[in-house]
Every structure is written in C-alpha cells, then in structure tokens.
Amino acid sequence: xxxxxxxxxxxxxxxxxxxxxxxxxxxxxxxxxxxxxxxxxxxxxxxxxxxxxxxxxxxxxxxxxxxxxxxxxxxxxxxxxxxxxxxxxxxxxxxxxxxxxxxxxxxxxxxxxxxxxxxxxxxxxxxxxxxxxxxxxxxxx
Numbered sequence: 113x114x115x116x117x118x119x120x121x122x123x124x125x126x127x128x129x130x131x132x133x134x135x136x137x138x139x140x141x142x143x144x145x146x147x148x149x150x151x152x153x154x155x156x157x158x159x160x161x162x163x164x165x166x167x168x169x170x171x172x173x174x175x176x177x178x179x180x181x182x183x184x185x186x187x188x189x190x191x192x193x194x195x196x197x198x199x200x201x202x203x204x205x206x207x208x209x210x211x212x213x214x215x216x217x218x219x220x221x222x223x224x225x226x227x228x229x230x231x232x233x234x235x236x237x238x239x240x241x242x243x244x245x246x247x248x249x250x251x252x253x
Contacts, residue, residue: 128171129158138227154236181215197242
C-alpha cells in the first residue's frame with residue numbers, strides 16, 4: 113500500500129533505512145554531514161519516502177543516490193521500526209535488512225562510511241530513532 117497524504121500529514125515524517133549486512137556479518141553506517149541536523153552522528157543509510165513511493169522503492173532510490181549501489185525491492189527484508197519525536201514533527205523510521213546489492217558502497221552524500229559489528233553499534237553516537245534498533249539487529253543477525 114502506498115502511503116497517501118492523508119495517512120502521513122505534515123506533522124509526521126516517514127523515513128526508510130537499510131541495515132546493509134556484508135558477508136562477515138557487519139552492518140554499514142554513515143556519518144551525517146556537516147550542515148545537516150544531527151551532523152556527525154552515525155546512522156543507517158536511507159531517507160525520506162516521497163509522495164507516491166512505496167517504502168521499498170524509496171529505499172532502493174535512496175541507496176542508489178547516497179551510496180551509488182543498486183538493489184531491488186525483493187532484497188529488502190522488513191526488520192523493525194522506530195517512532196520518535198523530531199522537533200515539531202514525529203518520525204516513523206522503517207528499518208530493512210539488505211544482504212544483496214550490486215556495486216561497492218561509496219560515501220556520495222556523507223563524509224564517511226564504516227562497516228561495524230552489530231554489537232559495536234552501541235559505541236557509536238547515533239540519532240535517537242536509530243538507537244532502539246541496535247538490540248533488534250543484534251537479535252536478528
């Protein structure tokens with residue numbers, strides 16, 4: 113089902129992210145760029161769902177734009193979600209696990225990428241919405 117304008121009003125923000133898992137069981141995180149809210153924090157790659165997009169198609173698009181990789185809806189497994197106040201809005205973050213993609217992730221819109229073990233995510237400074245997802249990822253992976 114494609115989210116409609118009525119289901120996500122101006123006070124809600126629907127965001128998708130990927131826990132990209134490599135062959136060694138590590139997860140890719142990216143550092144938020146300077147000049148953006150929460151600059152310098154580590155996060156899972158992804159972004160906003162635009163009107164008319166499914167969450168999966170938005171994530172495929174975001175991963176291509178941010179990392180220069182290609183993946184497909186069928187390679188995204190829904191994993192968890194987070195709900196967090198964000199300024200005057202409310203963030204709904206949908207996290208997917210992705211184990212298959214084409215290309216080597218590059219930091220196209222961020223200063224740095226890092227592959228880390230799920231347990232090591234606890235030691236990174238991450239946005240509030242990402243933090244509760246760490247334990248879920250540890251259990252899944």
